[in-house]
Amino acid sequence: MGCFHSTVRKPVPGHENPTILASQTAFSVSEVEALFELFKSISSSVIDDGLINKEEFQLALFKNRKKENLFANRIFDLFDVKQKGVIDFGDFVRALNVFHPNAPQEDKISFCFKLYDMDGTGFIERQEVKQMLIALLCESELKLADDTIEIILDKTFSEADVDQDGKIDKSEWHNFVTKNPSLLKIMTLPYLRDITTTFPSFVFNSEVEEIAT
Amino acid sequence: MENSWFKKGLVSQPRKTDKLVFASLEIHGSLGEKINDFKYLGKPDNLNAFDIISLSPGFDLSGLFSDDVIEKDRVRFMSKQSFGNIILKLEEIAKGLMLKVVKIDGGLLQMEGLKDGKNGVLDIKFEIFEIATDVHFIEAKRFGGDNVGFLKILNEHIRPALMGVV
Numbered sequence: 162m163g164c165f166h167s168t169v170r171k172p173v174p175g176h177e178n179p180t181i182l183a184s185q186t187a188f189s190v191s192e193v194e195a196l197f198e199l200f201k202s203i204s205s206s207v208i209d210d211g212l213i214n215k216e217e218f219q220l221a222l223f224k225n226r227k228k229e230n231l232f233a234n235r236i237f238d239l240f241d242v243k244q245k246g247v248i249d250f251g252d253f254v255r256a257l258n259v260f261h262p263n264a265p266q267e268d269k270i271s272f273c274f275k276l277y278d279m280d281g282t283g284f285i286e287r288q289e290v291k292q293m294l295i296a297l298l299c300e301s302e303l304k305l306a307d308d309t310i311e312i313i314l315d316k317t318f319s320e321a322d323v324d325q326d327g328k329i330d331k332s333e334w335h336n337f338v339t340k341n342p343s344l345l346k347i348m349t350l351p352y353l354r355d356i357t358t359t360f361p362s363f364v365f366n367s368e369v370e371e372i373a374t
Numbered sequence: 375m376e377n378s379w380f381k382k383g384l385v386s387q388p389r390k391t392d393k394l395v396f397a398s399l400e401i402h403g404s405l406g407e408k409i410n411d412f413k414y415l416g417k418p419d420n421l422n423a424f425d426i427i428s429l430s431p432g433f434d435l436s437g438l439f440s441d442d443v444i445e446k447d448r449v450r451f452m453s454k455q456s457f458g459n460i461i462l463k464l465e466e467i468a469k470g471l472m473l474k475v476v477k478i479d480g481g482l483l484q485m486e487g488l489k490d491g492k493n494g495v496l497d498i499k500f501e502i503f504e505i506a507t508d509v510h511f512i513e514a515k516r517f518g519g520d521n522v523g524f525l526k527i528l529n530e531h532i533r534p535a536l537m538g539v540v
Contacts, residue, residue: 203438222437232432260435277424293427300430301511303452309506317423344424347433 177251186258188356193254195356200250212247213240231296235276260350269348274334284328287318419481421503421511429511447521449514449528453536456508457481463535464500471527487519494518498527512536 179193188196203221204213213221218237220226240248240256248256258264259272277285277293291314298305305313321329321337329337338344429450431437453460464483468475473485473496481503487496496519503511514532516524 199438222435223431224437224441230430230432232427232430234432236433236435257435277427290423290427294423297427297430298452300432301450301452305506305509309509312506313423313426320422341422341425344428347428350435350439352436352439 182251182254186254187261187263188254188258188353192353192356196254196257197250200253204248204250212249213253214247218248230300231293232276235279239272239275257350257353260348261353262349262351263354264349266345269345270335270338271331273338273345273348274331284330285334286328287314287322290314290317419503421505425503426505426511447516447524449525449533451512451533451537452505453510453512454508455510455536457502457504457510460502460510460512460536464532467527467531467535471531491519491523493520496520496523498524 179190179197182188182193183190186193200213201211203217204211206220207217207226208214215234215237216226218240219228219230219233222228222233223230237248238244240252242252242255259268274285275281277289279289279292280286291310294310294313298310318325318327318329320340321333323333323336455463461478461483464485465475467473468485473487476484476486481501483500483502485496485498485500489495497517498519499515499517501513501515503513505511514524514528
């Protein structure tokens with residue numbers, strides 16, 4: 162990686178050439194630069210190592226580094242593509258790309274499926290949905306009777322689980338989401354369209370020339 | 375409508391649109407006096423398990439882009455009451471607080487303050503979703519007015535009235 166001099170900016174692990182990242186995503190080079198400013202601030206908030214760990218992610222999302230949330234954990238796990246327990250800049254940009262308003266629907270549908278397929282079996286099982294539903298109700302401080310929960314699950318699965326095998330496969334999910342497009346609402350962040358204006362502290366630096374690949 | 379408030383019944387033909395039934399009602403009090411005249415949409419949207427799960431703030435990545443705690447502009451809670459009761463309670467509370475209910479549309483209700491405050495006129499929008507029979511999820515969002523007032527109304531008046539079992 163090279164020597165660390167006090168006069169030279171510390172190389173950020175996984176900091177890829179913004180031009181390359183821009184070419185692979187819906188972001189422009191200056192948007193990737195703006196995302197890097199955001200990434201730097203999040204990744205240095207607890208440990209200044211150029212990587213986002215779980216606590217830093219929680220701090221950024223909830224303004225509370227100790228706040229554990231089942232669903233935020235799922236998102237973190239999907240951002241952490243290499244399963245190292247940390248998110249590098251490339252991971253960050255590529256994952257956020259799926260949330261871009263211009264990202265292909267297919268990518269959003271696929272990401273969402275993986276989100277809910279908690280054990281990664283390639284199916285969303287009824288038990289998984291039940292677990293997530295109970296977690297949500299807990300978060301909202303509401304208890305529902307077990308048979309009310311079963312009714313909700315029955316209704317959902319009768320619509321989504323076409324072959325009635327107790328689990329939702331990728332193609333059933335695809336059809337279900339197409340009929341219920343509001344389910345993909347969580348997969349789009351309108352902020353990503355105006356990223357360069359969202360960060361007034363962003364100063365364009367000549368990253369593009371400096372980084373040697 | 376089983377509720378005795380709706381004495382007049384339907385005055386125009388209901389129109390089915392996907393999950394919602396639109397109806398126009400005149401509301402009368404128990405003495406027959408006319409209380410309100412507004413469009414009352416019969417049913418809020420029905421939520422499936424994934425709709426409910428996706429309500430979690432854990433899925434809301436907008437926090438990454440903002441230093442503010444976003445939650446303070448939005449309050450979410452559940453109510454084990456019928457849609458009709460929820461609407462009536464909200465109207466009662468609005469009346470008591472001298473707030474105007476300006477629009478009722480499907481599962482949407484807007485409360486507006488009458489006086490101009492620090493951040494403009496208080497403007498709260500309520501969105502009500504059905505989760506199961508007589509179980510509803512309510513989201514209140516502040517669109518105008520000061521935040522302290524908004525939270526006070528929600529936490530001291532609305533949530534206690536709607537979260538307790540009748």
